[in-house]
Amino acid sequence: MHAMQYEITLPADYDMGIIHRRVASRGAGTDHFPGLGVKAYAIREKGTYGSPVNQYAPFYLWADPAGMNQFLLGAPFAGLCADFGRPMVRHWSGVAFRPGPAWRERPAAATRTTSTVPADIPLPGVIDDAVAELDADRDIPGLHSSALVVDPATWEVTNFRLWAAEPAAGSGQRYQVLHVSAPYIDALPGVGR
Secondary structure (H helix, E strand, O other), X not given: OEEEEOOEEEOOOOOOHHHHHHHHHHHHHHOOOOOEEEEEEEEEOOOOOOOOOEEEOOEEEEOOHHHHHHHHOXXXXXXXXXXXXXXXXXXXXXXXXXXXXXXXXXXXXXXXXXEEOOOOOOHHHHHHHHHHHHHHHHHOOOEEEEEEEEXXXXXXXXXXXXXXXXXXXXXXXXXXXEEEEOOOHHHOOOOOO
8 A cells, every 4th residue: 555645735815615616526537546545635724623724635545556656647647737736745655554433434524643753763663553553543433444654754654544524632634525536445455354
């Protein structure tokens, strides 16, 4: 599993209705995209849920890196770049994915938490603890799913969560989710366990 996210921060007075309409008209275009486990069309709106910015910030979980390459090097990403400029794309190595109790419901929110692993702390123990936490989170009401990923450039551990209900308190950076494409979600590690 591979994960990626780009964040397009928009002006404070930007009409976020433009993004809502864009996702409504184009979101289904990734509903059958090869190798895509999950794409959450995530946004932040200034003043909503405490967000200080307007931002379009979708994140992806790829079951197959060939699909990720096809997306980034092909027409879908070129269209986004033509409209907003080419954003920096963050990329993580996937560690684990877990369905939650709201697995069959439509996600309406997402959260992202990130922590840096100090150089003097052994990475395997940190990852084992993070996976154990992911497993413990499987019973949180309203949780659709969780993904644990690692950025080996910065040694940050990140947890992306999708929520069918209001996120649990302290769940990290909060996003609204306008649409979810999940054609190969069953191919992500941990599904069916």
